[in-house]
Amino acid sequence: AQSVAQPEDQVNVAEGNPLTVKCTYSVSGNPYLFWYVQYPNRGLQFLLKYITGDNLVKGSYGFEAEFNKSQTSFHLKKPSALVSDSALYFCAVRVPNLSSGTYKYIFGTGTRLKVLA
Amino acid sequence: GAGVSQTPSNKVTEKGKYVELRCDPISGHTALYWYRQSLGQGPEFLIYFQGTGAADDSGLPNDRFFAVRPEGSVSTLKIQRTERGDSAVYLCASSLSLAGASGTGELFFGEGSRLTVL
Numbered sequence: 656a657q658s659v660a661q662p663e664d665q666v667n668v669a670e671g672n673p674l675t676v677k678c679t680y681s682v683s684g685n686p687y688l689f690w691y692v693q694y695p696n697r698g699l700q701f702l703l704k705y706i707t708g709d710n711l712v713k714g715s716y717g718f719e720a721e722f723n724k725s726q727t728s729f730h731l732k733k734p735s736a737l738v739s740d741s742a743l744y745f746c747a748v749r750v751p752n753l754s755s756g757t758y759k760y761i762f763g764t765g766t767r768l769k770v771l772a
Numbered sequence: 773g774a775g776v777s778q779t780p781s782n783k784v785t786e787k788g789k790y791v792e793l794r795c796d797p798i799s800g801h802t803a804l805y806w807y808r809q810s811l812g813q814g815p816e817f818l819i820y821f822q823g824t825g826a827a828d829d830s831g832l833p834n835d836r837f838f839a840v841r842p843e844g845s846v847s848t849l850k851i852q853r854t855e856r857g858d859s860a861v862y863l864c865a866s867s868l869s870l871a872g873a874s875g876t877g878e879l880f881f882g883e884g885s886r887l888t889v890l
Contacts (some may be wrong), residue, residue, distance in 0.1 A: 659814075667828065687877050688878040698776070698863060698881035699815070745814055747875060760805070760879060762814035 657682045659748050663765035668736045669771050676731040676766045678746030686730040687749040690720055691766070694742050705729060707758075716740070736770045743767050774798065776865050776882035784888045785854055789859045793885045797866030804847050805840055805879060807830040807863040815863055821847060860888050 656682045668674045680686065687706050691699040703714025709720045720731045731744060746763040775797040787792050797804050802823055807815035818830040821841045832838070838856075841847040851858055865879035 661814075690876060693879075696883070699879075700863040701878040701880070704878055752828055752830075755828045756819060757822065758796075759817055759820065759828060761817070762807075764812075764814045 657763050659763040660745050661744075661746055661766045663766050664764075665767045665769060667769045667771060670738050671735050674731075674733050674736045674740070674768065674770070675742050676746075677728070678730060678763060679726070679728045680746075681727065682748055682761075683685050683752050684751070687723060688720075689747040689749070689760075690714065690718070690729075690731050691747060691762075692742050693745065696744070699745060702731070703719055710769045712770045723754060736768075738772050740772045741770045742770055776864055776866055776880055778882035778885050781883065782886045782888075786890050787856060787859065789854050789856060791851045791854055791887065791888075793862050793887070795847045795864030795866075796884060797845065797847070797864070798880055799845075800881075801866035801868055801880070802844065803867040804841060804864045806847070806849050806869075809861045809863055809884070810858070811860075818849070818862075840852055846888065850860075851887075854887075856889050858885055859889045 658678045666742045688706045690702040692702050693699045702718050703712050705712050705722045718733050722729050743765045745765045747760050749758050749760050752759050779794045792802045804821040806818040809815045818829040819839050826843045838850045862885040863884045865881045868877050
């Protein structure tokens, strides 16, 4: 079955330190990979995506993510965390639905990032 | 506004009642998704529209759930005979196009409709 795993429910990091939020996936083919952020009582906001090319992709608010095909991972990173980065982060993968010729997005369960001042 | 708009933002209803949740996507976006997010969980796919037609409704949990998009823009998610287990945040997202390899791929989400069934 196709799936996305975020092994950490919560990540705590001190402000100014680097952060990593982990994501692994299990899909066939070459998926599109995404990270979204959700602030309290808000919808999900797009951060960045990987489609093809350079394994390190840069996105909004100084975030970046590294695609590793052999490890089927797409970890989110930021060199220096801010208190305002505290939020819920979701990894997602876009996979084709071969029977309908459409695409479906599968989301992980989310990781709560807490940046401590 | 320029974003995806969902109404109502909050809906409290009694078990057995009928509810409708509305989504107004970004103008020009042909692809529209409905997701359900329970507390502590990631978004769970419900249904996908490409234009007016439901291209994939495999995520609808049972026949109490139905969604329409009659003119290819606004969509309504309809839940009949609500149950307490239907309580969740219902998210709508739109995108330019997901047909083939075209489109940039990212979804634009509304702020959700929080449904509470008592």
